[in-house]
Amino acid sequence: MVMGASYGGAGAIKILASGLPNNYRLVVLERNSHANHLYVLPRYAVVAGHEDKAFVPYVGLFGSDNQPSRHVVVHGTITRLQRNSVAYMPAEYEEGNGQGEEVLDFEYAIYALGARLPAPIDLWAASSVFDEPITPGKLFNSQSVPQPFGLRQLGTKQAGIEWLKKAQRRLESVRSVLVVGGGALGIQFATDLKELYPSKSVTLLHSRERLLPRFSVRMHDEINKTMSDLGVNMLLGQRLDIRTTLPENTEYNENGERVVRTVSGRVIAADLVLLCTGQYPNTDLIGSFAPDVVDPRTGLVRVSSTLQLAVSREQGGDQMVIREGDQDLSHIFAIGDAADAFGAIKAGHTAWFQGEVAAKNILSLIKSKSSQLEKYKPGSPSIKVTLGMKRYVIENGPNEEIKVGEDGHQDLSATSVWAFWGANYDKNKGN
Incomplete structure (x- = not known):
């Protein structure tokens, strides 16, 4: 099971979907109807006309969108995590979903639920920072009262587009x-x-x-x-x-x-x-059933160098330490913004690489419990920051190489990222 299908989850899913033996099935549990391309949300909250490009359909997550697959995406919000099972509430926007909590079992799992986002890009907040406030002296108007999306729409592409349009109107005004x-x-x-x-x-x-x-x-x-x-x-x-x-x-x-x-x-x-x-790791689910795995200072999940859950880690080391009485949680992996991954920066590309390592290690364990597992080593910090519509600055590599460009695109070339989720904008934008 992969919990979360954002950048890190997508990296893992690609490896698992093509590499799992025929007697294994991959289940992806994701609360959003579409992958949210987070890096374009601040731009699209300011600039109108590109909103749909931020929401990528999961049509090709397991390979060709024209071929049936034994693997499945389940849309819902996780409510409880146990050693070999997860409980969730099915998404209201999915036709035919029941109203009660459901449970899925797993043999291996990757926890890729990221972090709670800052308010200006948090599409799941109960109210939006861009809601029109009622200030002293302003006449009461029902349209001034924040109108959160109904539960049935929360997490959908349409709700996300409306959220961005609300932000655009507020920022313009x-x-x-x-x-x-x-x-x-x-x-x-x-x-x-x-x-x-x-x-x-x-x-x-x-x-x-x-x-x-x-x-x-x-x-x-x-x-x-x-x-x-x-x-x-x-x-x-x-x-x-x-x-x-x-x-x-x-x-x-x-x-x-x-x-x-x-x-x-x-x-x-x-x-x-x-x-x-104020971004904070979304690790409450792990903390509820295995509190010793979560670092109380940072809220991050402790992992070994193979990205398996670690109840504790040697000071300055990268190996799991399992003491008498500890749960063996080595079948669960954590990646991305939720994981204490040895100083790796919190970014989509690092989460993607961590997802690949975790997925490869699961495939190795399926072949043999005694397999030598791949270790994750963070690369040098790299970042691209936009400085207006066309200008940007990049720092990359251990030599801190700086590049400044003036050829950026207003939509931040968002459609080129769709391929990471197996989708094509021109072909799948109607999904």
């Missing part, structure tokens, strides 16, 4: 935006907004003096220069007092702008505040 967090997400929102709407006031607040501190200072310098050229207000080395963003502390000024403060007491006002921080 506001006069000022405060973007909190100087990671790739915050940088993309700030630069896209300022390039598309030069007259808007866009402020980026970041708690550190450097942007993307895991990468070279040249990366920071290039981004900082582009931000300055665009006219983005930069507030570096200042941390937001998160308490001022809580509903019970909501405050507006005389212009109807939301008022927040930094921990040092600086007051910042904007029509819209985008918190591009």
